[in-house]
Amino acid sequence: MAHLHLCWELGAGLGHAGRLKMLAQALLEHGHRVSLSVRDLRHTHALLAELEVPILQAPVWLHDTVGLPPPASLAEILFRCGYLEAPALRGMVDGWRAMLALLEPDLVVADYAPTALLAARSMGLRTAAIGTGFSMPPVGRPLPALREAPAERLASSEARMLATANAVLAELGAQPYAHAADVFLGDANLLCTWPELDHYQRDGADWLGPSCVAEGGLAPYWPDGEGRKVFAYLKASHAAHAAVLRALVDEGCRVLAYVPEVAAGGVPPVISERVLYAEAPVSLPQALAQADLCACHAGEGTLAQSLLAGVPLLMLPSHTEQFLGARRVAMSGAGYNAALLAPDGDWRAVLRPLLNEAGYRDAARGFAARHAGFSPQQLNALLVERITLLLDGRHDARR
Known part of the structure; x- marks a missing residue:
């Protein structure tokens, strides 16, 4: 061979x-x-x-x-x-x-x-x-x-x-x-x-x-109580990562967050009973099958798996490739590209439509239907x- x-x-x-x-x-x-x-x-x-x-x-x-x-x-x-x-x-x-x-x-x-x-x-x-x-x-x-x-x-x-x-x-x-x-x-x-x-x-x-x-990673686990489930894959190098987690808490969400720097022993950016920090990478297919929203930096693998699960996205791109990918998803209606929102911006105002309006969910589920079986x-x-x-x-x- x-x-x-x-x-x-x-x-x-x-x-x-x-x-x-x-x-x-x-x-x-x-x-x-x-x-x-x-x-x-x-x-x-x-x-x-x-x-x-x-x-x-x-x-x-x-x-x-x-x-x-x-x-x-x-x-x-x-x-x-x-x-x-x-x-x-x-x-x-x-x-x-x-x-x-x-x-x-x-x-x-x-x-x-x-x-x-x-x-x-x-x-x-x-x-x-x-x-x-x-x-x-x-x-x-x-x-x-x-x-x-x-x-x-x-x-x-x-x-x-x-x-x-x-x-x-x-x-x-x-x-x-x-x-x-x-x-x-x-x-x-x-x-x-x-x-x-x-x-x-x-x-x-x-x-x-x-x-x-699509294989490997920890099984997802969520904070107890009521509220939408949000999977967040964010890096501490992004200036808005803490503001996003804080806004999710303020909106009553239950957050499973994989922040590599926290997993490596760093200080969690937000301390709340509504946020659990994963100690290692999480199984995305399992987590997204249960999530109502995904917050991420718009890496293509995360985008694809979230959309295949019919889950809308809050995207915080860190570089040009991620920005272009986030722009494409935003054009489809399945997510919000927050590239231009300042770290001290009104993140709750961005999150409310993603969590509550049917348009984002419908666009993400439409994507999943078009590529079912992949x-x-x-x-x-x-x-x-x-x-x-x-x-x-x-x-x-x-x-």
Whole structure:
């Protein structure tokens, strides 16, 4: 059977590693050999511990790039990762090339890993890109704007990023990219989201559905008494996390909160008999099956599982990818995007419609009905099928 190398280069959080873990398990069950390289070995150690495969440190950019404005496109994100100048990028590419030469994979599967894709292209290796809509821009189109910016700036940044990538490919005797979007795409593109959650407006894409870990975690437990049940997955790094928990208490809710910093021994932000703090990650399917509302930072896995359970969302995005996802959910009517609400804002006024008006619940339940029957196992089967076709040379999924 084939050897597949699964890699993650950019982006924070455990979603990337979780997606690759599930794919690795499915590939192993089909008899393939698998190796991984991940951006963050420390925070993924427990998640990936049961995988009996080589897990390596991915080559990542370690240097600060000062003086750049907040990124307005994927091209400008890459400027912070070595794509400003070809000599800097060449060092990163050589690191990936050396690792791939040692591993000798038959296929490279890249989760938000453009430099791994570039290195594989320079070596003539087959590739697949996997991820949410954010890291996989529409094929053959200008890179989408992530925030308001002059058109001239967006075009200039895109051209510079593409020129840097192509300069390295030219040095290595490889074919150049035709479009900037190609830097993020592979020979096959495994788009793990649904149209309603896709960060970009695109037509006719092959949406396979979101990858979310549906197993593991603590069984949910709720404060005693009366009141709506709210599951809150919030981080202390968000300035409004305490204000949201306090507003939920003031609205008479019973809250099960997973705050990683509290689980690690930190001081709870709100002390109340109406709030219980989980000591470890909670089983989302079980918790959301009982919840009336989910408060979270709009990570795609949490969004997908909440909507599959028909539960509306209060979303507090912390970065651009989460903001775009929250905006899509808010457009569907299934949640409220609180990105622009100040920490000392009127959170109770935001919560009351989410808790009491039927529109949010109906929109979330409509989403659940449209995707009834979907499961992570179904997605993994699709992914293995597409990868098998690519390995057999019968798959053309650059779309």
